[in-house]
Amino acid sequence: MIFKWIWSILLIIFLLIPSQPAAAGELAEHLANFPHWEKLTSVKPATGDLVYPDWMAGTWQVKSTLVDLAAPLAPDILTPGFAGNRQQLNKSVDFLVRFIKVKPKISQSTIIPKLENPAEILVADREFNSLNLTKAYLGDDAVISTKVDPESPNRQITFLRGERQLVSIVTARAIETKPDGQFIATEVFQQLFKGGSRPYFNTVESTTAYQQLSTNSPQIIADQVTAVYLSPQDPDYFKAGSLPVALYRYQLEFSPISP
Structure with a gap:
């Protein structure tokens, strides 16, 4: 049953990502082509941490709604949980996330967006964000903790009840x-779910377009x-080649809780 929620949990690991600039317009075009997707070829190896624009700083109440989903290779290939996730269509889930200012590590190869102060960068609070999301979907009793590797912001483990783990590596x-x-922003990560009859592996690509509004709710x-x-x-x-076996499209609304 846990697989029913694994794909939904992935959406907030989007809040964890430095990035290399893509070719002009490529990511926007990628989003516009939904559901006709293939793997991006312009992404670069992950180093350092994702730097967000200053207008995303603070704590936010997020309303996430699954608005569309597709299984391009069905019925031949279907991911675990796809049918169950269809029941979540047009239903919203609320949770808190936050973005914090930190001093960049000298060893990190981090690309800082224009107009950012290089002495301080804005990143996602990964443990806080991921823990809140998993609890929102699975319930407080199902989730033990979320840990980010102190040596690498690109490796995270979510510990679940029943000696189960979800390992995500950007x-x-x-x-x-x-x-x-x-x-x-686009990120690609490998994930491993441990704790079932056998380990389950896959690759996930998440592309998210954020837009600041002139209103407060949502902002x-x-x-x-x-x-x-x-x-x-x-x-x-x-058999699948460069095609995805499942696609999920979400609309996210961020309302400010604190600066």
Whole structure:
């Protein structure tokens, strides 16, 4: 039953991502092509941490709504939980997230967006964000904790009841800023779910476009697509090729809680 929620949990690991600039307009075009997606080829290896624009600083109440989903290779290939997630269509889930200012590590290769103060960068509070999301979907009793590797912001483990774990490792990403101020980020990560009869692997790509509004509620909206690809360990890997086996599109609304 846990697989019913794994794909939804992935959406907030979007709040964790430095990034390499993508070719002009590529990420926006990628979003516009939903549900006709293939793997991005312009993403770069993940190093350092994702730096967000200053207008995303603070604590936010997020309303996330699954507005569309697709299984491009159905009925031949379906991911666990896809049918169950269809029941979540047009239903919203609320949770808190926050973005904090930190001093960048000298060793990190971090690309800082224009107009940012390089002495201090804005990043996601990963443990706080991921823990709140998993509890929102699974319930307080189902989630023990979320830990980010102190040596790498790109590796995270979520500990669940019943000696189960979801391990997520960011491997590649890209960013893009449009002339209207829209901030778009893509990350690709490998995930491993442990605790079932056998480990389950896959590859996930999440692309999110954030737009600041002139209103307070919401103050930021976002369009996000999460694509699930088979990992090389899957027997259908070569059959799927560069196509995703599941796509989820979310609308996100951010209302400020504190500066």
